[in-house]
Amino acid sequence: MKNILILGATGSIGESVLSVIKQNYEKLNLFGISFNQNISKGKQIIDEFSPSFVHIDDLMGYNNIEKSENSSYLNSIEDLENLINHQDIDIIVCAISGFAGLNATHMAAHTGKKLLLANKESIVAGGDLILPIAREYKTEIIPIDSEHNAIFQCLNGEKGTEDVKEIIITASGGPFLGSSVNDLKNVTLQDALDHPNWKMGKKVTIDSATLVNKCLELIEAKYLFDLDEHYFDLVIHPQSIVHSIVTYVDGSSICQMSSPDMKVPIAHALSEKNRLTIDFNSLDFTSLNLTFQEFPKDRMEIQNIAREVCNEGSNLGTVFNAANEIAVESFINGEIKFDEIYEVIYRTFTIDHVSNDLSLESIHDIDTQTRIEAKKVVKSLN
Numbered sequence: 001m002k003n004i005l006i007l008g009a010t011g012s013i014g015e016s017v018l019s020v021i022k023q024n025y026e027k028l029n030l031f032g033i034s035f036n037q038n039i040s041k042g043k044q045i046i047d048e049f050s051p052s053f054v055h056i057d058d059l060m061g062y063n064n065i066e067k068s069e070n071s072s073y074l075n076s077i078e079d080l081e082n083l084i085n086h087q088d089i090d091i092i093v094c095a096i097s098g099f100a101g102l103n104a105t106h107m108a109a110h111t112g113k114k115l116l117l118a119n120k121e122s123i124v125a126g127g128d129l130i131l132p133i134a135r136e137y138k139t140e141i142i143p144i145d146s147e148h149n150a151i152f153q154c155l156n157g158e159k160g161t162e163d164v165k166e167i168i169i170t171a172s173g174g175p176f177l178g179s180s181v182n183d184l185k186n187v188t189l190q191d192a193l194d195h196p197n198w199k200m201g202k203k204v205t206i207d208s209a210t211l212v213n214k215c216l217e218l219i220e221a222k223y224l225f226d227l228d229e230h231y232f233d234l235v236i237h238p239q240s241i242v243h244s245i246v247t248y249v250d251g252s253s254i255c256q257m258s259s260p261d262m263k264v265p266i267a268h269a270l271s272e273k274n275r276l277t278i279d280f281n282s283l284d285f286t287s288l289n290l291t292f293q294e295f296p297k298d299r300m301e302i303q304n305i306a307r308e309v310c311n312e313g314s315n316l317g318t319v320f321n322a323a324n325e326i327a328v329e330s331f332i333n334g335e336i337k338f339d340e341i342y343e344v345i346y347r348t349f350t351i352d353h354v355s356n357d358l359s360l361e362s363i364h365d366i367d368t369q370t371r372i373e374a375k376k377v378v379k380s381l382n
Contacts (some may be wrong), residue, residue, distance in 0.1 A: 002272070003031035005053075005089045007104045008096035009045055010038035012201050013118045013144070016262040017093050018045065021271055023278050028270060032083055034104075039065050046071055055080050077204050081107050091270065093144070094119045097201055098325055099367060102126055106360055109133040109141075116269045118144045118218040119188035124309070125318040125367065127223035129358045142269040143224055147217055149265035150243035150256035151225060161227055168245040169217055172260075173293075174199050174209040177238055189331070189336045197240040197260040206328045210341050215306035216324075219317055222310045227309035234303060236293040237243045241283065259283060295366075302342060305349055314356045315366040322367045323348035326374035340381050348374040 004021065006014050014035075020196045032053035035042045040063045046054060046068055055074040056062040062075040074083060084092060085108045091252040092108045093116040094101055101119035109130045110117045111121065117123070123130060134141050143149050147169045175194045176184055193202060194211045200208070207213035214234050222229050247253040258264040259281040267276045294302060309316045327344035330336045336344065348370060355362055 001027060001029050002090040002270075003029050003088050004091045004093060004270075005032040005086075006030070006095060007034045007084075007095045007108075008094070008101065008119075009033035010035040010041040011095055011097055012199060013095035013262060013266075014045075014093075016266050017095065017116075017270075018363055020263050020267050020276065020278055020361050021049070022054075024270075024276050027276065029064070031089055032086070033355065034083070036078060036100075037061055051263075053083050053086070055083055056096075077103075080104070084108055085111055085198050086091075089113060091116060097121075097203055099321055102363065103360070106130060106133070109139050112137045112139050114140045114142065116144050116266070119147075119193070120145060120148075120216050121321050123220045123223050124216050124321045125315075126360070126363050127219070127317065128313055129360065129363065131223055135284045141224065143220070144262070144265050144269045145217065145220070146243045146260070146262065146265050147256075148221060148224060148244075149268060151221065151246060153256045153268060154244060154246035155225070161225055163247045163250075164227065164231060164246060165220070166233060166247040167225075167227070167231055168233050168235050168243060168247075169214065169221060170235055170240070170242055170292075171210065171211060171214040171295075172240045173236045173238050174205075174211065176209055177236070178285075180296070181339050181342065182296070184339045185337055189334075192331070192338055196238075198262075202332060203325070203328055206331065207324070210302075211346070212302060212324050212341075214295075215303055216321070218306045219309050219320075229307045234295045236295060237291070238293075241288065241290060241292055257283065264326050302345065305345070315363060317362050318324070318366045319349060319370045320345070322370035323374045326371050326378065330375075330378045335378055336381050343381065344374055344377045347377045 006017055021030055030049040030051045032051050034055035036057045050070045060240055067073050091114045094105050095118045096104055099121050102122040102125055105119055105122035106195055193205050197203050218232055221232055242255045242257050245253055245255040259365045267278045309320050323345045327341040331338055331341055
C-alpha cells in the first residue's frame with residue numbers, strides 16, 4: 001500500500017488522481033491533501049477518502065471548515081513542509097496550478113520521495129534550482145502532464161538520451177485551430193474555454209488556446225530530460241491521441257498513444273512494477289484518422305521566446321511565466337482582448353531585471369517585478 005499526498009487536491013488534476021486512487025484502493029491510500037480556497041470540494045474529498053492530514057492554505061477556510069474527527073487539520077507553511085516530509089508518505093503529487101506551486105515543489109524536491117509533477121510552471125521558473133536539488137536528494141520526478149509522461153514512457157528502458165535524434169511534443173491546437181491571431185481579436189472567454197478535447201482548469205485551458213502551454217512544456221521538457229531545445233519540435237495534432245514521439249538515431253520512432261484523459265498518465269506514474277488498472281476509453285484503431293500540422297507561423301515568436309529561455313537560463317523562465325500569468329488573468333477578468341495576451345508577454349519579456357541568482361528568494365523577486373511590469377503593459381492597452 002502506497003501512501004499519497006496530493007498538493008492542490010481540489011483542481012482538475014487532483015480530481016483525476018483521486019479517480020485513479022478510488023479504482024485502486026487495494027494499492028493506493030490517500031494519506032494527505034492540501035488545497036487553498038475551494039472548501040466545498042475539499043470537504044467532499046475529506047468525507048469520501050478520510051485522509052489523515054488536511055492542509056488548508058486559506059486561513060478563513062481553515063477556520064470555517066467543518067472538521068472531521070478522522071483528519072488532522074493544518075494551516076501554516078511550516079505545517080505544510082512537515083507534512084511533505086512525513087515519513088509515512090511514499091508519493092507526493094504536485095497538482096497546484098501556476099507559479100503558486102513553486103514553493104511546494106521546492107520542498108518536495110528535498111524529500112527523496114517519488115514526486116509526480118503536474119506543475120510545469122515551477123520547472124519553467126525554477127528548473128535550474130529544483131532539478132539539482134532533486135538529484136542531490138535522490139527525489140524521483142515523474143511528469144504527469146500527458147506530453148512529458150509520454151516522453152518518459154517512450155524513453156523507458158533506454159540507457160539514456162544519447163541515442164535520441166528528435167522529440168515531438170504534440171499540441172491539440174485548442175479551440176482556435178486553424179485561426180490566425182488576427183482572427184482572435186474578439187473571441188470571448190467562453191470561446192477560449194471551449195476546448196475540444198480536454199477538461200482542464202481556466203488558466204491551462206487559456207494557455208492551450210494561445211499555444212503558450214506548449215511553449216511552457218518545451219521549457220519543462222528541456223529541464224526534465226536534460227536535452228537542448230533543438231531536440232524538441234512542437235507539432236499540432238488535433239486529435240490529441242499521440243501525445244509525444246521520440247525518434248532515435250537508428251531511425252526508430254516510438255510514440256505513446258491514448259485517448260485524451262489525464263487518468264492515463266497519472267495511472268502510469270502511480271504504478272510500481274506492474275501498471276495500475278483503470279477505466280479508460282479504448283482506441284478504435286480501425287477508425288483512427290490522425291493528422292499532424294506545423295506550428296502556426298504567426299505564433300512562432302512566442303515559441304522563439306521559449307527557446308530563448310531554454311538557451312539562456314537564469315531567471316528568464318520566471319519572467320516568461322509571470323508575464324503569461326498576468327496576461328491570462330487580465331483576459332479572464334475582461335481587461336484585455338484575447339490577442340493582446342501575446343502583446344503583454346512580448347512587451348514584458350524585454351525587461352532587464354534578470355539575475356543569475358538561483359535562490360528561491362531571487363525567483364520570487366523576479367516574479368514580483370515582472371508582474372508589476374506586466375500590469376503596466378495591461379494598463380497601457382486599456
